[in-house]
Amino acid sequence: MKRTNLLFLLGLITLFWSCETTTTSGTRDGRATSKPKNIVLMIGDGMGLTQITAGMYANNNKIILEEFPVVGLHKSYSFDNLVTDSAAGATAFSCGVKSYNGAIGVDADTTAVETILETAEKNGLATGMISTSSITHATPASFICHQKERKMMEENAAEFLNTDIDLFIGGGYKQFVQRSDKRDLSRELKAKGYKVMDYFNNNVEEVELDASAPFAFLTASEEPVAAATGRSYLPAATKKGIRFLDERDARANKGFFLMVEGSQIDWGGHANDANYIITEMLDFDKAISHVLDFAKEDGETLVIVTADHETGGFAINPGSTRDSIVAGFTTPKHTAAMIPVFAYGPGAEAFAGIYENTAIYDKMMEAFGMSR
Ligand code: MG
Numbered sequence: 112m113k114r115t116n117l118l119f120l121l122g123l124i125t126l127f128w129s130c131e132t133t134t135t136s137g138t139r140d141g142r143a144t145s146k147p148k149n150i151v152l153m154i155g156d157g158m159g160l161t162q163i164t165a166g167m168y169a170n171n172n173k174i175i176l177e178e179f180p181v182v183g184l185h186k187s188y189s190f191d192n193l194v195t196d197s198a199a200g201a202t203a204f205s206c207g208v209k210s211y212n213g214a215i216g217v218d219a220d221t222t223a224v225e226t227i228l229e230t231a232e233k234n235g236l237a238t239g240m241i242s243t244s245s246i247t248h249a250t251p252a253s254f255i256c257h258q259k260e261r262k263m264m265e266e267n268a269a270e271f272l273n274t275d276i277d278l279f280i281g282g283g284y285k286q287f288v289q290r291s292d293k294r295d296l297s298r299e300l301k302a303k304g305y306k307v308m309d310y311f312n313n314n315v316e317e318v319e320l321d322a323s324a325p326f327a328f329l330t331a332s333e334e335p336v337a338a339a340t341g342r343s344y345l346p347a348a349t350k351k352g353i354r355f356l357d358e359r360d361a362r363a364n365k366g367f368f369l370m371v372e373g374s375q376i377d378w379g380g381h382a383n384d385a386n387y388i389i390t391e392m393l394d395f396d397k398a399i400s401h402v403l404d405f406a407k408e409d410g411e412t413l414v415i416v417t418a419d420h421e422t423g424g425f426a427i428n429p430g431s432t433r434d435s436i437v438a439g440f441t442t443p444k445h446t447a448a449m450i451p452v453f454a455y456g457p458g459a460e461a462f463a464g465i466y467e468n469t470a471i472y473d474k475m476m477e478a479f480g481m482s483r
C-alpha cells in the first residue's frame with residue numbers, strides 16, 4: 112500500500128474513532144451534550160425555591176435535586192399577567208407560547224397550538240402523564256387539551272379520547288364517567304383498547320402494568336387527597352409508569368415523553384400551610400428519585416424538574432430549625448418569582464442560565480430534534 116493511502120486510511124480510522132467516542136461518551140454522567148431518546152418533564156406545581164428548601168431541611172438536609180448537575184432559572188410570567196396561573200404556566204411548557212391566565216393549550220388569540228406531547232405522538236414516541244390532581248386539571252390538561260378556559264373539566268376529559276396517549280394516571284374519574292352529557296368515557300377508552308382502572312377497585316401500587324395495551328388509571332372521584340392524609344400513589348405510579356413507557360416503545364424504539372406533576376405543592380401554598388408543602392414536596396422528591404434511577408441506568412433519558420410558578424410567597428423566617436420551620440407567607444395566591452430548573456442527562460446543558468418559561472418547550476423540542 113502506498114504511504115499516502117495508508118495515511119488516508121489511518122485518518123479515516125481516527126475520524127471514525129473520534130465520532131464514535133463523542134456520541135457515546137458521557138451519557139451516564141448526567142451532563143452530556145448528546146441527544147436524548149426520552150424526556151421526562153417533572154412539574155412541581157407551585158414549587159418555588161423556598162418550597163424546595165423547606166423540603167430539603169425537613170428531609171435531614173437532603174434532596175434528590177442535589178444530584179442534578181445543571182441548574183437554571185425561568186421567568187414564569189404569562190401573556191397577560193406578571194403572576195401566571197397553572198394553565199398559562201403549563202401551556203408555556205407544552206406549547207412554547209406565552210398565553211393568558213386560564214388558557215389550556217391555546218395561544219393568546221385562543222387558537223389551539225399543537226403540544227409537545229401531541230408532536231411526540233405524531234413522531235411515533237410513546238407518551239404519558241401522571242398527576243396528583245385530576246388528570247383534567249390545568250397542568251396535565253395543557254399537554255393534551257385545547258380550551259379557552261381552564262374550568263372546562265368535562266371537555267378536557269373528552270379530549271383524552273382524541274389522542275393516543277399511552278398512559279395516564281390521575282384523579283377526575285367523575286369527569287370521565289359521571290358526565291352531564293351522559294357519555295361514559297371509561298367505556299369509550301376501553302373500546303379504543305385501553306386498560307382502564309379506577310380508584311375504588313384497584314390500587315396502583317399493587318397493579319402490574321402490562322405494556323401490551325395503553326393504560327389509564329383514575330385515582331380519585333375528583334381531586335386525590337393530600338399525601339399527609341393517605342395519598343401515596345405518585346412514587347409507585349412514576350416508577351412503574353416510566354418502565355411501562357420504555358416497554359411500550361420497545362418495538363418502535365423512538366423514545367418516550369412523560370410528564371409527571373406533583374400538583375399539591377401548590378395547594379399547600381394556597382393554604383399557607385408549611386407542613387402541607389413539605390409533605391407534598393417530599394412525595395414529589397420520591398417520584399423524582401425513581402425517574403433519576405431510571406435515567407442513570409438508561410443513559411438516554413433527559414430529566415427536567417421545574418415548576419410553573421411559586422405559590423404563597425413562602426419564606427423560612429428567623430427562629431426556624433430544620434425540624435421546625437417558622438413559615439411566613441405574603442399571599443394565598445401565586446407569585447412572580449423566577450423558578451429553578453434542574454436538568455439531568457443527555458441535552459441537560461441547554462437548561463443552564465436564565466430564560467423564559469417558553470424556552471423549556473424550545474429546548475425540549477431541540478433535544479428531541481422535533482418540530483411542530
Ligand atoms: Mg397543577
Ligand code: ZN
Nearest residue numbers: 157197377422
Ligand atoms: Zn395554584
